[in-house]
Amino acid sequence: MLKVFSCPGKALLAGGYLVLDPDYEAFVVALSARMHAAITLLRPLGQSELTKITVKSPQFKGGLWSYHLDINKLSESDIVEAHGRNNPFVKTTILTVLSYLKPTDNYEIEITIFSDSGYHTQAGSTAKVSNNGTRRFYYHDAAITEVPKTGLGSSAGLVTSLTSALLCCYLGPNFLNKTAEENAQTLNCLHNLSQVAHCIAQGKVGSGFDVAAATYGSVVYRRFKPELITRLMELDPSQFSNGLKELVDNADWKIVHRQCSLVPGIRILMGDVAGGSETPKLVSKVLKWRKENPERALQVWTNLNNSNMKLVESLEQLRKSSKSDYSQTLDYLNTHSASEIVDDNLSPGLLNIINCIKHIRHWLKLMSIESGAEIEPDEQTRLLDRCEALKGSLGGVVPGAGGYDAICLLVAEDSIDRIITDTKNDEEFKRVNWLQLEDQKQGLIEEKIEDFEGLIHIPGNLC
Numbered sequence: 001m002l003k004v005f006s007c008p009g010k011a012l013l014a015g016g017y018l019v020l021d022p023d024y025e026a027f028v029v030a031l032s033a034r035m036h037a038a039i040t041l042l043r044p045l046g047q048s049e050l051t052k053i054t055v056k057s058p059q060f061k062g063g064l065w066s067y068h069l070d071i072n073k074l075s076e077s078d079i080v081e082a083h084g085r086n087n088p089f090v091k092t093t094i095l096t097v098l099s100y101l102k103p104t105d106n107y108e109i110e111i112t113i114f115s116d117s118g119y120h121t122q123a124g125s126t127a128k129v130s131n132n133g134t135r136r137f138y139y140h141d142a143a144i145t146e147v148p149k150t151g152l153g154s155s156a157g158l159v160t161s162l163t164s165a166l167l168c169c170y171l172g173p174n175f176l177n178k179t180a181e182e183n184a185q186t187l188n189c190l191h192n193l194s195q196v197a198h199c200i201a202q203g204k205v206g207s208g209f210d211v212a213a214a215t216y217g218s219v220v221y222r223r224f225k226p227e228l229i230t231r232l233m234e235l236d237p238s239q240f241s242n243g244l245k246e247l248v249d250n251a252d253w254k255i256v257h258r259q260c261s262l263v264p265g266i267r268i269l270m271g272d273v274a275g276g277s278e279t280p281k282l283v284s285k286v287l288k289w290r291k292e293n294p295e296r297a298l299q300v301w302t303n304l305n306n307s308n309m310k311l312v313e314s315l316e317q318l319r320k321s322s323k324s325d326y327s328q329t330l331d332y333l334n335t336h337s338a339s340e341i342v343d344d345n346l347s348p349g350l351l352n353i354i355n356c357i358k359h360i361r362h363w364l365k366l367m368s369i370e371s372g373a374e375i376e377p378d379e380q381t382r383l384l385d386r387c388e389a390l391k392g393s394l395g396g397v398v399p400g401a402g403g404y405d406a407i408c409l410l411v412a413e414d415s416i417d418r419i420i421t422d423t424k425n426d427e428e429f430k431r432v433n434w435l436q437l438e439d440q441k442q443g444l445i446e447e448k449i450e451d452f453e454g455l456i457h458i459p460g461n462l463c
């Protein structure tokens, strides 16, 4: 059996900070940069042998982690990497999936990871193309921990795609080809296991929107209560496996993951901004301010949340109107900028989206000023103001935690090339690197194996 699964990266378009609180929802867009996990070997072993699981990531130096496991003794300290190498995300994913499945048979498993170029900066890398020319991956002469990341959520993609590949090894090749209801259950199981593995590897319980996007694609997301996972992490290791099974299969996580995609003809345009910010530092500043100023914070959270949810509604409104008489709207957008569109004669959705983006920026800026966390710093404000004045642009925001990392615009598809060319020699845009990424509906998918021929050794007969 040879199978390849892939999961998308993410951009949190609306709901940064609010998503940390289960009272609020956020809109996360799945991106076309995908993490792939290919099952490249699956072979049964005897009862007296140890299970061997090797994860390869050949695009990075030293990208091979190999574990010899006694399936009756699965605790953190019993799982030792054969060469003394460490990849906490690989290790905890294996530990979590096996603790959940409690396998009774031994296997030799090899899984090869392929990471799309969008996740990391590509300076100095070399491309390899699959035999049929459909796939191109970049190879680095440095370890995974040394190659700079772009912030699309590589660890969530790795954990979720690796979890799918391991589930497939143990549950069978058709674990995702069942009835819609069964598949939905399998996706929830995959999501819950991946959230647990990701939190344990990070040593903290985040909001999980990156794992949700990796699993379910572009969604409106409401998080789980963090106690669900902290309680599991505090269990005695002897109770972990049972606690995990109960949590994954029977607990009510109360999460929301409502499909929500962009509108035909309108795309996301991500700009990587040279600089970078540390999310945990921004988060602790904002949460400290919220705690110290509960009344003001509630006012900001309520208004920002209203604008976020109105954006989701306006996208839905425009999606509906896109079913009829829509080409005029797109033509109009292609020849006007967000700051020029002031009436809603053509399409109310369009003007509503523009206004929501403005309101989101207003509240995030206020949050920056009052909390002292540089969510939309002045440099980004100037840049986003300029983006509002580009023809074909509905405006843009600082995605996720904000800071100096990136900007994220909503633009008419047909204007993308022009926007990239027009901003090329513009001083204000000199730190912006437009990323070749698209928004995607789907989360986890199974890929065609022929697209990977030439990149992996495909043995004639795997079981």
Ligand SMILES: Nc1ncnc2c1ncn2[C@@H]1O[C@H](COP(=O)(O)OP(=O)(O)O)[C@@H](O)[C@H]1O
Residues within 6 Å of the ligand: 057, 063, 087, 088, 089, 090, 113, 114, 115, 144, 145, 149, 151, 152, 153, 154, 155, 156, 158
């Ligand atoms: N292609 C990959 N192959 C192996 N491990 C990976 C890969 N991509 C990410 N990882 C793991 O995820 C870690 C990066 O996680 P993190 O710092 O949380 O970044 P991000 O914000 O991109 O998720 C890496 O150090 C490595 O352990």
Ligand SMILES: C[C@@](O)(CCOP(=O)(O)OP(=O)(O)O)CC(=O)O
Residues within 6 Å of the ligand: 011, 012, 015, 016, 017, 018, 019, 020, 151, 152, 153, 206, 207, 208, 209, 279, 283, 399, 400, 401, 402
């Ligand atoms: C502030 C946040 O709500 C959103 C952060 O979004 P980013 O996309 O900036 O995240 P990283 O990839 O972890 O840097 C924190 C959270 O939800 O975990």
